[in-house]
Amino acid sequence: MTTDEPRELRYVYAVCHPLGAPLQAELTGVAGGPPRQLEHQGLVAVVGSVPERDFSEAALRAHLEDLDWLTETARAHQNVIAALTTVTSPLPLRLATVFRDDSAVRLMMEQEERRFRTGLDRLAGRVEWGVKVYVEEPEAPARASAPAVAASSGRDYLRRRRAERTARDDSWRRAEGFAQELHDELSRHAAHTRVHPPQNPELSRASGMNVLNAAYLVERSGAEEFVERVDATKDREPDLRVELTGPWAGYSFTSEEDSGEGSGEEGDT
Numbered sequence: 105m106t107t108d109e110p111r112e113l114r115y116v117y118a119v120c121h122p123l124g125a126p127l128q129a130e131l132t133g134v135a136g137g138p139p140r141q142l143e144h145q146g147l148v149a150v151v152g153s154v155p156e157r158d159f160s161e162a163a164l165r166a167h168l169e170d171l172d173w174l175t176e177t178a179r180a181h182q183n184v185i186a187a188l189t190t191v192t193s194p195l196p197l198r199l200a201t202v203f204r205d206d207s208a209v210r211l212m213m214e215q216e217e218r219r220f221r222t223g224l225d226r227l228a229g230r231v232e233w234g235v236k237v238y239v240e241e242p243e244a245p246a247r248a249s250a251p252a253v254a255a256s257s258g259r260d261y262l263r264r265r266r267a268e269r270t271a272r273d274d275s276w277r278r279a280e281g282f283a284q285e286l287h288d289e290l291s292r293h294a295a296h297t298r299v300h301p302p303q304n305p306e307l308s309r310a311s312g313m314n315v316l317n318a319a320y321l322v323e324r325s326g327a328e329e330f331v332e333r334v335d336a337t338k339d340r341e342p343d344l345r346v347e348l349t350g351p352w353a354g355y356s357f358t359s360e361e362d363s364g365e366g367s368g369e370e371g372d373t
Contacts, residue, residue, distance in 0.1 A: 112153040113160070114209050116201045117184045118194035118353070119220045120148050131187050134180040135159075144210045147220060150188060151209060159202045189353045193227040195220060196353045223358055230295055231327060231351035233320050235334055236303070237286065238312030238345040239279045275343065276315075282341050283316035286334075293330055294320035298356040312345060319356035327351060 115134050122143060133139045133152040142149045157163060167173045181199055188194040203209045213220065291297045302314040322330045334348045 111156040113156050114203045114205060115152045115154045115159065116197050116203065116209060116212075117150045117152070117181060118188055118196045119213065119224070120150065120188060120192050120194040121224060122146070122148050123192060125191070128187055131184065132180065133184045134177055139184050142206055142209055144213045145217065147213055147217065147224075149209050149213055150184065150194070151206075152184075154202065159200065164200055164202070185353045189231065189351070193224070193230060194353050195223045195227060195358055196355055197358075219359065222360070226296070226357060226360075227321070227354040229325075230321050230323055230354060232354045232356055233322055233327070233330060233334075233348060233350035234352070235286070235290060235316065235318050235320065236310075236314060236347045236349075237279065237283045237316035238310065238314055238347070239275060240312045240343045240345055278341065279313075279315045279344055282344055286337055286346070287316060287318055290318075290320055290330070290333065293326065293333065294322050296321040296357050300356070321354055321357045322351075324351075
């Protein structure tokens with residue numbers, strides 16, 4: 105017997121320990137569908153049904169070129185992860201992790217069971233915070249406030265350019281020193297840390313040059329103190345901007361190779 109009904113695939117958001125309670129009834133996930141719990145061998149995969157026409161391998165390759173589609177999907181994915189993070193410490197899976205049906209999801213859970221359990225142990229009772237440090241570019245009016253008199257000679261021009269480069273180099277060294285000190289301090293109060301590559305300003309659309317882009321896995325019980333430590337640094341150095349984001353699920357710490365050990369009193373023993 106044939107059917108014209110569109111086939112649905114299984115979108116997996118995260119793996120977690122059994123929640124002991126249903127998900128929020130009003131929670132909406134990718135493709136507008138509600139997520140549900142699929143329990144197998146003492147673990148839970150949080151899954152949703154998505155149309156094959158949009159989430160087959162070929163369709164996903166095409167959607168990678170569609171920024172609006174990617175943004176909408178990522179927002180819905182994060183919406184589910186954020187809801188889970190309020191009640192547990194989920195191990196998030198990559199965006200657009202899709203399987204044929206429930207049986208394929210269960211098989212994946214069996215094959216990855218050891219990794220999932222290790223990751224869940226690492227994330228248990230913890231949340232991720234992101235910290236970025238930027239060097240603010242001088243404002244155009246400040247540049248214009250310099251003497252407007254033209255250089256009287258090539259030598260004067262070169263001397264002025266050399267002084268500008270020295271000032272920039274000094275500012276950059278100061279920023280790197282501040283960022284390293286901040287990272288060392290925060291690492292002492294995190295179970296794990298991860299330093300990401302600096303953000304590309306054209307992609308992030310953030311002002312200034314990014315000199316620190318780090319993630320910290322912190323005990324929920326120590327989150328308030330961690331935030332206070334970051335806030336205390338925000339006005340410590342002129343022309344440097346410190347940004348704090350979170351709390352998030354442990355995206356940066358889903359596997360051992362993604363996590364560096366913290367070295368402080370709140371780290372693993």
